[in-house]
Amino acid sequence: MTLATLAEVLQPAMAGGYAVAGLVTLGWEDMRAFVAAAEAEECPVILQAGPSCRAHTPLPVLGKMFRHLAESARVPVVGHLDHGYTVDECKEALDAGFTSLMFDGSRKPLADNIAETRAIAEMAHGAGISCEGEIGFVGYADGESSAGTDPEEAALFARETSVDAMAISVGNVHLQQDKQGGLDEGRIAAIQALTDVPLVIHGGSGVPVDQRRRLARTSNICKFNIGTELRMAFGDALRAAVNADPDRFDRVAILKETHDPMVAATRRVLAALKG
Known part of the structure; x- marks a missing residue:
């Protein structure tokens, strides 16, 4: 088994001048392709279950899927809860076998975000797994606006929460x-000057690839979350498979044809972050 915690893959990345991709999963087809791509690139991978994924598939099922893939993988695989908003949700992911919890208190006042993230980190560390937190607020395209991270607040957050x-x-x-x-x-x-914790970029699909590559090598950014870019690749592959034969209806045969294009798209993402 190559199941790993977030700390176990990010600490070597920070020391070695590379970053690990946090890949947003929506189902079996993409998560299987993500692991195949990581094996081909010989690098670790973080499989992430975000809110939309959890709305479609229960956390206990996702935990089993992540762990099943990790058991036979030749590279480290992290099972990561992305944007957990409550203690109960984080506890359910922990019980389901996830090896990393991301508690998102970024919409809360600073003191509340620190206190609640610290509690989740203590729970995670007590179980031998990792915790990610968020300081500042990463907004959404055509949605909520961002609030940039204040370096002094980031230093306080990192120190008070002990996040990984x-x-x-x-x-x-x-x-x-x-x-x-x-x-x-x-x-x-400015943030890096005041902290020594691995840094994470959510919304990595919107970051130019050259900048991802450079920051992976020259900064403490050790994790880029990539979702939209690979969802678009999956949509393109699925559309091509369906349109290739409009009379075909067997979804197993159709979905099988998304695998190779998804592996190729994922390998391009992973290759840019490697040391």
Whole structure:
């Protein structure tokens, strides 16, 4: 088994000058392709179950799926809860066999975010797994606006919560379909000057690939979350498979044809973050 905690893959990444991809899963087809791509690239991978994934598939089922894939994988695989909003949700993921919990208190006042994230981190560490928190607020394309991370608040948050990874808001946006923006490297440097915790970029699909590659090598950003970019690749592959034969109705045969295109798209993401 190569099931790993978040700390076990991010600490070597920070020391070695590379980053690990947190890949947002929606079902068996994509998570299987993500692990196959990581094996081909010979790098660790973080399988993430976000709110939309959990709305479709129960956490205990997702935990079994993640652990099943990890058991036969040749690379480290992290089973990660992405954007857990309550203690109960985080506890359910822990009980389901996840090896990393991301508690998102970023919409809360700073003191509440610190207190609640610290409690989740203590629960996670007590069970031998990892915890990620978020300081500042990463907004959504065509939705809520971002609130940039204050470096002093980030230092306080990291110190008071003892999280294993810290998600920051530095120009990144969830659900962005293009790569026209870019991250605020001055703010990243200011945060890094006051902290020594691995940093996480949510909304990594909107970050130019060259910037991802450079920051993975030169900063404490050790985890880029990638969702939209690979969901778009899956949609393209599924559309092509359906349109190739409009009379075909067997979904197993159709979904099988998404595998190779998804592996190829994922390998491109992973390759840019490797040391």
